[in-house]
Amino acid sequence: MNALLRFQNIDRRILYIIVAIVLSVPIIMRPARHPDTVFPEVQHAYNTIDSVPPGKIVILSNLWGAGTKAENEPQLEALMRHMFAKHIKFVLLSWDPGGSEISWQSAERIQNDVGAKYGRDWVHLGYKTGAANAIISGFAEDFQKVFPVDKRGTPLSKLPAVSYVKNSGQIGAVVDITSVGMMDTWISYLTSPKHIPLIYCPTAVMSAAAYPYLDSGQASGMLNGAMGAVQYETLIGRGNVATDASAISWALSAAHIYIILLILMGNLGYLAARRAGLITGGRRIG
């Protein structure tokens, strides 16, 4: 009984040290094994990108920074690899100054890895600020007026990947990679009115709220945090490659099991304390 009672009061420093170990080991070991399961929303996201017709670009909207890099960067990288492999042109757009630089670096790294070329295969439009609804509805009407130059100041008319893009008619899909809720803005001002598929890539904690949009068809697919990214990697044939996403998926597995064990231990201690009459008071909801 005494041992069980101690389960309720484990020193938080011990908890913290074990969290650090549990998360670090898979990230350092970098297992290559990807999950066998692919959720339907990830499969739909893959199908959507796969069916972007020639002559249309994909917009990769980035509203994230270093804080959620562990979840959002693997999503971005998996999508970019797929588009490079399928020769689908894309533009990166960032609503976060830090995310603008990180997404640029990610794209450059993968471009060098797969032998793609800036300007021919992809373009970065840089950091944008201001009312997103006005900007989105504006570039749907006149893309090159709202975005006259890229991140480096080169006119879009001189970049073959986007020189032909006039308005929403040349946009094949929108991907919203985000750590903040922005999906409503894309749906209201671009993807629903113009009938453009939207792929939602939120952090895992935000994904539960997206299921009504997936069910209604307003979102065509979703990559649910790092797990969505690792499932997408399986679909693009990187199921046996040790990637950041696969390492994160195993780190999450270990951390989730650790949290569940801790909760069970805490409750065993709680039950023991109640039986011993050390805890009084009524029932509480929640």
Place this chain on the structure above:
Amino acid sequence: MSWAHHIQELLFPSTVQGGWVWVYIGAGIIAGAAALIALMSTPPRYRKAIVVAVTFLGGLFFSLEFLLPHEPVTAFGHTLLGKGHVTGFAQGLTNAKPSVADWAMIIGSFTLLLGTFNLFHVHGKAVRKKTAGWYNSLAFFISFFLIMVAGFAKDAMGGAAKTISTQAFAILFNGFVQQLDATMFSLIAFYIVSAAYRAFRVRSAEAGLMMGTAGIIMLGLVPIGAILTNWLPHSGPLASLRLENITYWLLTWPNMAVQRAIGFGLAVGWLAMSLRIWLSLERGSFFDRQL
């Protein structure tokens, strides 16, 4: 081209080259400062009226553009909605959307300036008066100018200076900014573990239900969940007991119903809030204090 287009092209040219770039930047700064001074020297009650009018017009633009028919609406051979001048007006609003987007980005840029000004004001005061922890404020100024100079130099300069500034920027941004930002966010993991362990007690049937559901979803979303129930077949009636399938059912049925209910509630709230802001009925520091 009409005279209106000539004036528009003169004031807001689509492209500007050479020395004219600096002329337009200078003119923009002078015009912006003049507008700000004019607004600040307007008596408060008129100033409020200007703010209310601009807010209303901004909201009206998007409402009308969205609601007015762009094509005539016909029924039984009669045009019910959207006669020529209405559809023409709606199309005019749509055509103006790229210009509105430009304005949105310009106004958004002012907020960056405002944020920088506030940071300089607060930290400058702390350094000047040597208040407690003033050295943190000094660290802000050093960081701010270091990364600003490195960031501008790597794009603007050439040769050895470009190489040095690119490396300096990489150290500052990749080595400091990204790592510090990620570290701050990562602390959540430690607090979540501690909070879940200390607070999650099954004191009722409802709490037990929540714990069971949370446990299934936590396991079902990660690869270990599939491994734990891998002994079950992938198809057939028993397949629905696999952790990932139970997780997916929980997310797409009970969760979706709840999310829809929350979504409807939020939407009604947003509508009411939007109307209050649009019509300047919302009162706060903006209106309760003298501008």
